[in-house]
Amino acid sequence: MNILVCVKRVPLTGGRIVLTDDERAIQTRHLGFTVSPHEECGAEEAIRIVEAHGGSATVLTLGPPEAEEQLRDLMAIGADRGIHLVTDGSEWDPQATAAAIVAAVRSQAEPVDLILFGSESADAGNYQVAVRVAEALGLPAVTGVKAISLDADRVRCEQETSAGRDVYEVALPAVVSVKEGINLPRYPSVPGRMKAKRKPVHAAEPTRTDARLRMLRLALPPESGRQAEVLGRGPEAAPAVVEMLRDIGVM
């Protein structure tokens, strides 16, 4: 089973996001970088499938040279190799990103059985790349998946809905985007980190197709104002707490 997991390097932000002066990016001077929690779960899922069924898990990212850090992080928890589509760091729209991934998939010597995505990236959140990749490759796609099981040449996917669960079964190869909560990703071990340093990363320069989506600038949502309200201290606070619980409808 050859699994490809696609991830995106994003800043690990605190409570307040600061924009660069031109308002076209997040100020990252003091920030670390990560991938979205959905993508982390996608990688964990791929590793678990390979542990159970054999094969290999490859992580792919499209991003600046520094994004190799995210590939190594995911190789540290068990991914076998990386594909790095190196960019100059500027934001690619979903269509261009999908096209580059499709080209990379097509250029693989071994056929890919399952392509996993996070349901959305942590920053842009366009929810498009997985579907675009599936469409271009002519593969079935299931999105927002909270459980996966494999059965020979088929994959069974479960989505959570407000009414319960929708269950899909599609033939492999397929594209699946997963949601946080599908699993609890492991932490990297020290030996895992050291092995990751020696695992192969194939770097390629992707071709950028014309962008149809253009980012003008970012705007921060208005601050939520007062974050905490002291309802009282000690037993005297009880009536106010009860009233609040009624107000918000949990009682």
Add this chain to the structure above:
Amino acid sequence: MSTASNGSLPARQRVVVIGAGIVGNSVAYHLCRLGETEITLIDKGPLPNPGGSTGHASNFIFPVDHSKEMTSLTLQSMRQYKDLDVFLECGGIEVARTEARMQELDRRMASALTWGVEPTSLLTPAEISELVPFINEELLLGGFYTPGAGVVDSLRAATIMRERAVESGMTISANTEVLGLDVEHGAIRRVRTSRGEIEADRVVIACGCWSPRIARLAGATIPLTPAVHQMIDIGPAPRFADARTLVDYPIVRDMDTNMYERQDGTGLEIGSYAHRPIMMDADEIPSIEESALSPTELPFTAADFELQFEQALELMPEIVGDESVGQRYAINGLLSVTHDGLPLLGETPEVKGLWSAAAIWIKEGPGAGKTVAELMVHGESEIDVHESDVARAYPHQKTKAHVRARVAESFNKMYGIVHPAEQWESDRRVKLPPYYERELELGAVFHEAAGWERPQWYEANAGLLEEFGDRVTRREAEWDARWWSPIVNAEHLALRERAGYIDLTAFAIFDVTGSGALDAVQRIAMRQMDVAVGRFVYTPILTPSGGFKADLTIMRLADDVFRVVTGGAHGMSDRKWFSDHLPGDGSAQIHDRTNALTTLGLWGPRAADVLEAITDDDVSTAALPFGRCKPIEAGSLQVLASRISYVGDLGWELHAPIEQGAKLWDMIAAAGLPHGAVPVGAGVYLTTGRLEKGYRAYGAELDGDYDVVEAGMAWGTVKDQDFVGKEAHVAQRAAAPAASMCTLTVDDHVSRSSVKRYMLGGEPLLTLDGRPIVDAKGRRSYVTSAGSGPSIGRYILMGYLPPEHARVGEQLLVQYMGERYPVTVGSADATSLFDPENTRVRS
């Protein structure tokens, strides 16, 4: 509860403490305990963890340090943590991978004995393995075990102290950002915050790595830099699944890799000082809101930790090598680091009433808080913290470039093997004496003194080695000979037999002038200052309780002009002390002459011949006896000649305008040539010459822990006039001293491996049966200074001994590098081993 977190701030307070980490809470608590009232504690962040370094500290404490001051602060802090019931004793082992480290562990053992940290022991790899079964003992040569080491809950300690202070009436205001500090007439007046203004008499900056930024709001400087310390936590480890406490196993410091590993519940915490120095500006630290974790827990940069992963893995393969054990937490934690690695305590020299309690780590926190509170209330502290005085820094040492250069150099020495005479390499040649070019030509080996380049010895004097032959001892052990040369001893003999001239530019010099000058120096100095113009007085400066604040020389140049000459190292602190004790009516002023004057020392039996050759003034003993100073003309130079000596030979300190120093040097050098005078380095001035004469040095023999009687300096009568520390001093004179400063010599230098070893200072003095010597006040005897005595042919040690041992001829032991050497007391008072009648100085 008296909290202002949602209300307004009090309009006026006696004290505002900024910063609610371990330090700020401790200062506030101790101020309350000492009876201070009207105190408000504010912090920008929330409580109990406002987001500073306390919140992410690894919280372990190893008590043994080579520094007396740091060990005292740590031991005092441990007592407080134990009283607060937040100390978990688990022991700690500093492990050695190299032979050099094993030698350093021998030094640790000696320092433990010196400062009374017991028990401690050296362990074999197998013994380490018994205590830490998951360690790879094959990597190790041994370890230094401190069973009393432990882990504290510093946030809990801070909280308890804060709650107790609140019970005493303190007000707290969290989530309150300081926007400005108003200064009026040189004194702090007001704190402006995001929640309003507070007028305050005194303000304490306990803001950790933000301290420089807060100090700057008042125009003051707290010279530290935030620097990154990397730390990770891995777990859960199967080995710790059944852990009974948070730390069942001793903390391991892997000294040779600059790392530590300690159990933390089910995990293992791994910290490092081995990575490249990563510094920040206090202004760059992200806000609480912007931070993913907290402002002082910055994103972990794994690339900087690569080697550390490997080294931790090889040391503790069972845990670190377990693929099921994950890295759960990893940060680039911010710490506060200073140009010399020591804290910044006390009132800032720039702004009256603005206090610094910064660059303090968890292990010193409560002790430093108590100390600062005592300084604020009593003007002195139980623990003498002169090395940590925030006022110690010279202007260049306060610059960002200097602090960064020094921290970059010292960061990886955090667990380093640091020689007592270790020299800095970075940011040198900042302050050059006027003789610098001449000294360079003479092959001077420069050591740094108060930022000045100062020759320690001159390679050009290597020829003297032949001249003095066997009288100059060589040192076979590299450690003993590091930062040292036998040329020092040869220069010493040349001075004693002919003459030598010594660059003393590093002196701090300031004048006290004005109609109130006499009263001022009279009040500050212990000895009688109302002396004839043209006399100088060597005097102790006492703290209120009669300990040493300084020892220095004051020359009376005119009725209302007193010139203070003091050592460079403590010059800035001394100047502040004088300044703080001037009369309030402005009748006396201080003028700093440090950078305006240079001093060239000239001593030796032929010194008079040399000086007479360059001046027509009468400098004979009759005209200028010992204890006098007078202006003379030397060619076109006006020089102040002071008949003083710190080396025990006839001679002068010659003070000249700094721009004319080179000319003075040339005149002395030319006139000295026919008399065999040579340039002599500070090695003679500070060590060999001084020790042969038993002269005491501040910071070595003299500090706040010992008094004038014990130091053997209580000659003459107590003056009638009042002075700081008088009451205590009179009482000390009436009592029998608990210890006396003694001069000892080493009887046998030969080690077990047949190498002659030479102590460097700080070593414990022991009875013949190997027991530590403790005086009635609980102070231990140790070597305060050590060095050669080339003229007496003996190696000299100084140290305080209690009366039962302070007897000439008493035989004792000194412990050095794991071995004990016999020593004998040569003098139990101020009598010197060389020229005990002082005929040379006065001839």
